[in-house]
Amino acid sequence: MRASVIIVSHGRPRALARCLMALEQLNTPEFEVVVVADRAGLEAAGREGRIKRVAFEEANISAARNLGIMAAAGEALAFIDDDAVPCPDWLDRLVEGLGRAPAATGYVIGRNGFSFQHRARRIRADATHGRLEVPEGGAVIAPEAGAPVKTEGTNMAFRRAALVEAGGFDPAYRFYLDEGDLNLRMMAPTAVIPKAIVHHGFMASARRRDDRVPLDLTEVGASLAVFLRRHGADAATMARRIYDQLAEEQSRVFRHLRARRISRRTAREIVRSFADGVEAGKARPLPPLVPLTGAPPPFLPFRPQAQGAPxxxxxxxxxxxxxxxxxxxxxxxxxxxxxxxxxxxxxxxxxxxxxxxxxxxxxxxxxxxxxxxxxxxxxxxxxxxxxxxxxxxxxxxx
Structure with a gap:
């Protein structure tokens, strides 16, 4: 099964360059790389001829991923964030998982290089999660009680045909909950592969500092409201979930305030941005999603440069x-x-x-x-x- 790796990058060209360097060290002998990025990111991606480059300046990860899907010619489409790096066997393991299920996901290690940031979990229609116990060798896990496996955005793959049929990612989610929404729409068995590992660094962006202090929660609030609307939450469920999420975000912000990483004024502004985002998400248009159309350009082989024993x-x-x-x-x-x-x-x-x-x-x-x-x-x-x-x-x- 030929594979395409899709990377969305906005405002982090150095991180993107490091991610691409890690792709040069994959064990997979041939795959395709699609970079959807702003101007600085496309420059970091290097010369044309080895990488498919798609220009996109908007800060909307779902819309950018859809452009990547339409540019990708592989039967297997894998996604990784620009501030992450995969282990050398990552892509081989995800593609093997897609031989058993329409979707696959692995585990994510955090910035110390050893502790898990994300393991296996389910996503529910109210945007809450449930933890999953998965054997070391992995397993294909079917949705249960309307709760499919949550694929991690920086470590996930789908069969292209299934992803296109599902309409790709919903552009109403500019950031946050976009993968969970797709999982609920697909409602498909998912291969969970603990040994398909990505290291994720949480680099700075317009939404957070590199020490994980949030700067703006607007899109978190907006995406939560969109998610609850998309998945049929009644008024009581929506109010409860927004309240719970607000309390969680406030607790996180106040921990940073107590540690003197931010000022009281900044803390208030961050919390207010979540509430503003919720109101924006309640008013955001939600057009129906339809299958993606159009044939991608021909497969562009990317052959990693690393060879021989480490x-x-x-x-x-x-x-x-x-x-x-x-x-x-x-x-x-x-x-x-x-x-x-x-x-x-x-x-x-x-x-x-x-x-x-x-x-x-x-x-x-x-x-x-x-x-x-x-x-x-x-x-x-x-x-x-x-x-x-x-x-x-x-x-x-x-």
Missing amino acids: QCFAGRPWDAPRLRRAAAAAVAAGARAELYLFSPTALFHRRRFTNDGIWEQRGGLFGRSDRAMPLLQFRRFSGRLAEERGSSPLRQCK
Whole structure:
């Protein structure tokens, strides 16, 4: 099954460039990349001929994704955010899932590089979620009591035919709940694949800072109101859900206020933006959705540049400049590279994919990586390195 990877980017060209660098390291020998972006994003996407580039300046992720769908020629359409990077086997695992179901989704790891940001859950017609327990090897899960699996926007894939028939994404959702709305409209079995992993960094945007402090909740409120209208909420359900969501957003904003990340005035403005968004969403036109039409341009093969066995580099923090140069040179030569920097401390570990295309992990030799580990790990350097390499994003490192 040929695959297309669709990335929407607005105002984050450096993040997009990093995401594309990670796609260069996928195991999949050939796929297609479609970038829907503003002018800066299209420049970051590089030269034409390897990537399908679609110009779109509006801040509407649903409309942008629909343009990406219409440009994509693969039978499998995978979606990832511009501020995320996939593990090398990500696309292969999602496409394998689409051999068993019309939709597939994986797990998302947050900014420390180890803790899960999202795992498996259902989406309900009142925009609430229910957690799912999924075996390590994954499973195809059917909708239950009108609640399908919620595909994560930065880690999801669909059979193109099913997505086109469903009308794609609803442009009434400019941001937030757009995937859940699609899941409820499709009401289809979904392959949940825990090992299809994406690392998501939550980079800054017009709606939030890079420390996850919200700046504007207008589209969150608007999308919630649109969602409840689309899925038949009565007046009492709509009032209850808006109240509950407002309380949740207020609690989050006040935590940032107590931590002195924002001022009282800013906190009030943020909360007010949610209420303003709800009113906008109640008045937003909701035309009926119809199947997408039109044939895409021919499939444009994207063949990743990384080849061969991954290369590992390891040392102490004071070795970092030298090791980073060596790892970056390996990536530039077409390899995948991992870098481990262990200090003689018990500091927690962090893992990230750098702008040079290196999977870098750093922390204390005695500190924990997995947050479920004991606080102290008594290991020799060689033993700790072998342990961490065994659970690395590359997994094949030798």
